[in-house]
Amino acid sequence: MTITYELGNALYINITNRCSNRCSFCVRNNSQGVAAGIQLWLEREPAVAEVLADIRKRDINQYKEFVFCGYGEPMMRAFDVLEISRQLKDEFDKPVRINTNGHANLICGQDITPRLAGLIDAVSISMNAKNSQEYQQLCLPDYDEAAYPALLDFAGKCRQYVPEVTLSVVDVMPPADIAACRAIAEEIGVNFRVRQFQT
Numbered sequence: 597m598t599i600t601y602e603l604g605n606a607l608y609i610n611i612t613n614r615c616s617n618r619c620s621f622c623v624r625n626n627s628q629g630v631a632a633g634i635q636l637w638l639e640r641e642p643a644v645a646e647v648l649a650d651i652r653k654r655d656i657n658q659y660k661e662f663v664f665c666g667y668g669e670p671m672m673r674a675f676d677v678l679e680i681s682r683q684l685k686d687e688f689d690k691p692v693r694i695n696t697n698g699h700a701n702l703i704c705g706q707d708i709t710p711r712l713a714g715l716i717d718a719v720s721i722s723m724n725a726k727n728s729q730e731y732q733q734l735c736l737p738d739y740d741e742a743a744y745p746a747l748l749d750f751a752g753k754c755r756q757y758v759p760e761v762t763l764s765v766v767d768v769m770p771p772a773d774i775a776a777c778r779a780i781a782e783e784i785g786v787n788f789r790v791r792q793f794q795t
């Protein structure tokens with residue numbers, strides 16, 4: 597099973613296939629469990645020690661950063677993400693990024709953003725829509741109407757503790773919607789990125 601994989605000059609860490617969304621465009625809808633040409637379906641969730649052992653097998657010098665991403669929402673295991681990051685920070689002098697749906701505080705039932713301080717260097721949050729109603733239609737979140745305001749709130753709170761916070765959308769959105777999302781990101785005071793849509 598693929599716990600870590602290379603993409604560009606980063607080492608990606610795949611720790612769960614669970615997610616609090618069911619986005620219509622998600623790579624998890626690919627029944628082969630393949631994304632970016634890599635089999636990412638996990639037979640089971642790897643333990644923290646197993647993840648670290650998999651990372652240590654690599655030549656870490658060749659990577660610019662570690663990225664929690666994969667075939668599900670990494671913050672479904674938020675405390676494990678933080679524990680792994682703590683050990684990575686101790687062992688390697690590399691930035692750590694989380695690619696997330698921004699639901700972490702809902703998933704954990706508490707504001708966990710202060711715990712990211714000193715462990716996480718960048719958070720990239722998929723925004724997906726310009727308002728809660730469209731987000732619910734597209735992403736079918738477990739948290740219904742609470743999800744979208746919570747992800748924006750998460751982005752704003754992360755600003756205090758994480759050096760680089762980005763809200764992102766995909767380039768297939770209508771330009772007017774992208775502009776509306778950009779305006780929201782600016783209002784919150786975080787970066788905004790339009791990323792390429794990948795199937």
Ligand code: SF4
Nearest residue numbers: 615617619622668697
């Ligand atoms: S948030 Fe990401 S992992 Fe979760 S369903 Fe949507 S695209 Fe898939």
